[in-house]
Amino acid sequence: xxxxxxxxxxxxxxxxxxxxxTLVYAISGVALNHREDWxxxxxxxxxxxxxxxxxxxxxxxxxxxxxxxxxxxxxxxSSFRSAPHLVELFxxxxxxxxxxxxxxxxxxxxxxxxxxREMNFLHLNEPKGLWTWAADVYAVxxxxxAISGLFVLKGKNGLSGRGKWLAGLGVVLPILALFFLLWxxxxxGPRGEGEGRGGGRHRGDVRPEAGTAR
Amino acid sequence: MKHPxxxxxxxxxxxxxxxxxxxxxxxxxxxxxxxTPVKLSELMxxxxxxxxxxxxxxxxxxxxxxxxxCWINVAGDKEFQTIKVKVEDGVIVFPLTDKGKKVVAEGTFxxxxxxxxxxxARAEHEAEEKGTKCDASKITGPQTVxxxxxxGAVVE
Numbered sequence: 001x002x003x004x005x006x007x008x009x010x011x012x013x014x015x016x017x018x019x020x021x022t023l024v025y026a027i028s029g030v031a032l033n034h035r036e037d038w039x040x041x042x043x044x045x046x047x048x049x050x051x052x053x054x055x056x057x058x059x060x061x062x063x064x065x066x067x068x069x070x071x072x073x074x075x076x077x078s079s080f081r082s083a084p085h086l087v088e089l090f091x092x093x094x095x096x097x098x099x100x101x102x103x104x105x106x107x108x109x110x111x112x113x114x115x116x117r118e119m120n121f122l123h124l125n126e127p128k129g130l131w132t133w134a135a136d137v138y139a140v141x142x143x144x145x146a147i148s149g150l151f152v153l154k155g156k157n158g159l160s161g162r163g164k165w166l167a168g169l170g171v172v173l174p175i176l177a178l179f180f181l182l183w184x185x186x187x188x189g190p191r192g193e194g195e196g197r198g199g200g201r202h203r204g205d206v207r208p209e210a211g212t213a214r
Numbered sequence: 215m216k217h218p219x220x221x222x223x224x225x226x227x228x229x230x231x232x233x234x235x236x237x238x239x240x241x242x243x244x245x246x247x248x249x250t251p252v253k254l255s256e257l258m259x260x261x262x263x264x265x266x267x268x269x270x271x272x273x274x275x276x277x278x279x280x281x282x283x284c285w286i287n288v289a290g291d292k293e294f295q296t297i298k299v300k301v302e303d304g305v306i307v308f309p310l311t312d313k314g315k316k317v318v319a320e321g322t323f324x325x326x327x328x329x330x331x332x333x334x335a336r337a338e339h340e341a342e343e344k345g346t347k348c349d350a351s352k353i354t355g356p357q358t359v360x361x362x363x364x365x366g367a368v369v370e
Contacts (some may be wrong), residue, residue: 095313110313
């Protein structure tokens, strides 16, 4: 078997192997790219309820009263007050935020987005451990596919023909993007993360963001 | 002898299954050290003593960044007190279901002096994240705010 035949066989079989995970990373990548606009993994179901106001007292008494008036399924796992009249009750994977004196409550139930939650879980390497190695192997396979793909064909449609122009464009485009995003006239060096024209930092990071000391 | 490709697939499948999330405590980022946690009430009583230092706190997660999971609010040993633990976007992502769970978090304690305009901008940004309305009229002057720049956490 000559080298091109071996290259093509490996490119074909590893391509089949990588197809599933490539789709996972591609779909998740688009979802994660737009994190500024939505939570790509979770959606929040919010239900608003009203109830007869509960007088401010100690947290346990108020919690018991809220459980009864909102007809909640038993005592919460934990609770918290951010102010004397604002009580939060935490259940397994859902919570209640109540204004005891106003008699209003919101019930929040986070729900994982179908398939996206799982894809993002893998893409962001949340499992860590062995998945880190699996993702590394996948990355190496992708690298191989990129290089082996250059040599699948020969002739006018191969790397020596149109391939060199398209492959060259694929290298030049990200370099041009980097130039426009990271450099400005008068710069002495590359700009830091998020400082370029299109810097993608969390909007909250460009201004001080902190929890108020209450 | 098995085909090498079959072996590769079997190894990857095993890695996927073995990497499935455990139902015990979840470790985020670098996790936490063996250091003794600081009580939140003590941290908030003498915040300037801790500015710039690495602190470890434990408490209840009362809020999770609804958009990106890039911060949590942690309530400590006293009522009405919380501290925000801000983590690097994408490096640590707290799921919304962590709300109400116990957490131990570690990071550098930071103080920020905000002008009135900065405080309003921050409040507006938070309101946007939460999908609520910001009442800027409640901010009448400069604010001093504290937060922990978290590098690791363990959620039970």
